[in-house]
Amino acid sequence: MAIKMLRRIAEEVLGPGKAASIWARIDVVGDIAVIKNPLTGGLTLEDLRMVAEELLRRMPYIKSVWLAETPVTGAYKLRRFRHLAGEDRSTTLYKEHGCTFKVDIRKVFVTPRLNYEHIRIARLVKPGEVVVNMFAGAGLFSIIIACKSRPARVYSIDINRDAYELMKHNISLNRLEGIVVPIHGDAARVIEEDLTGVADRVLMPLPDLALDYMGYALKALRGRGMIHVYLHVKANRGEDPVRIGWMEVKGRGLPLRMVYGRIVRRVGPRMYQVVLDLEAMRDG
Ligand SMILES: C[S@@+](CC[C@H](N)C(=O)[O-])C[C@H]1O[C@@H](n2cnc3c(N)ncnc32)[C@H](O)[C@@H]1O
Incomplete structure (x- = not known):
């Protein structure tokens, strides 16, 4: 419309x-x-x-x-x-899936184009799960997960101080204190220092760091669990962007199996954002 x-x-x-x-x-x-x-x-x-x-x-x-x-x-x-x-x-109240977010378009990354991904991931979360969102922005994935499913906890990390402050605000706006835990810092460091072996599911919604930080996502899991990773891949006509993304991950030799993948959106000429749902094969 x-x-x-x-x-x-x-x-x-x-x-x-x-x-x-x-x-x-x-x-x-x-x-x-x-x-x-x-x-x-x-x-x-x-x-x-x-x-x-x-x-x-x-x-x-x-x-x-x-x-x-x-x-x-x-x-x-x-x-x-x-x-x-x-x-x-540049500040506004943005609503998605029944949750409300204060955002400032000049201070935090926000796009309505992840709308479907936010709810898709939320619906995969089972009651009692512990989730780590490594790149949380103003908290959209984390808060929608906490609103729609019944996770025990969603650790929600961002390195941008403004994003962290907005995320804190949004957690109280949606009355999710104690469920969504805001953390300011570099996801790799936070996982190393405080969140090793805690999670059933890890979100990596930042293509730039996806491959380099995959080892930290595995570290955050307590044994078998799921990683949702967002990648930017280049694909020519007739090539499957999801397969190309999975080949890049597979090339890292990590104990992961692809359960599902989809194109999220086109981000440039022959460039696609894809998401891969990966199962960690390691037992903890
Ligand atoms: C694409 S945005 C996340 C979007 C958000 N998940 C959403 O659905 O609206 C990526 C975020 O990662 C954060 N970031 C970048 N490097 C980081 C790092 N090393 N550790 C934690 N957060 C980081 C950025 O500040 C940014 O807010």
Whole structure:
């Protein structure tokens, strides 16, 4: 519904040609719309401002529109933003699967495009499980798991202090104190020092560190357990991105078996984000 509306608005304002390079790049997070556009396809800032004004007019629940000027970069996976129209504010309340999250698009990575993954993983968690989320951001996976399933505990780690503060806020907003445990720090260090051999399930939603930190995910498990790892893989036409991802993991020679895998989304020309659900074969 919203996607159709975004497309219609972009086409009406810019014409079908220019609109093609923009409408699928608009995300709505709470009451903020983000246009992810490195000003390609002949688009100017003025074009984007016109689209932004029209979004505000036609979709009244949108209060603020921002241009993401860069892709996500750096360890914290943040973008550089420029305000385009509406209220000059980058914090919002974002709802997913009945949970509410305070986010600041300039301070923490957040995307509605992981929506399905959040609930898919939550539904796999069995009552009483201990989960370690190595790269938790504002706590979306962790909190949705705690809301939808009945884990004993979800240790929720992030290295970005702002993400950690927002995660703490979101844990109390959703009344999950004592279930979701926020931890500020580097996931590798935290696991080495405090979370070795505690988990039934580990989440690794950060493709940049996925392969290098796989050994730490195994360390966090208490014997057999599941690891959900997100990877970026390059695949040419006719190649299966999931298989390519699994071959990369397999090449590390770790005691893992792939139970399931899927393409989460396309992230560039011939580049895909995939998730692999891996079973650790080691007995603890
Ligand atoms: C892609 S975001 C996570 C998104 C989040 N899981 C969600 O569903 O919204 C990756 C996060 O990993 C964090 N991060 C980066 N390096 C880290 C490290 N070494 N240890 C822990 N967290 C790290 C970043 O600060 C960022 O918030």
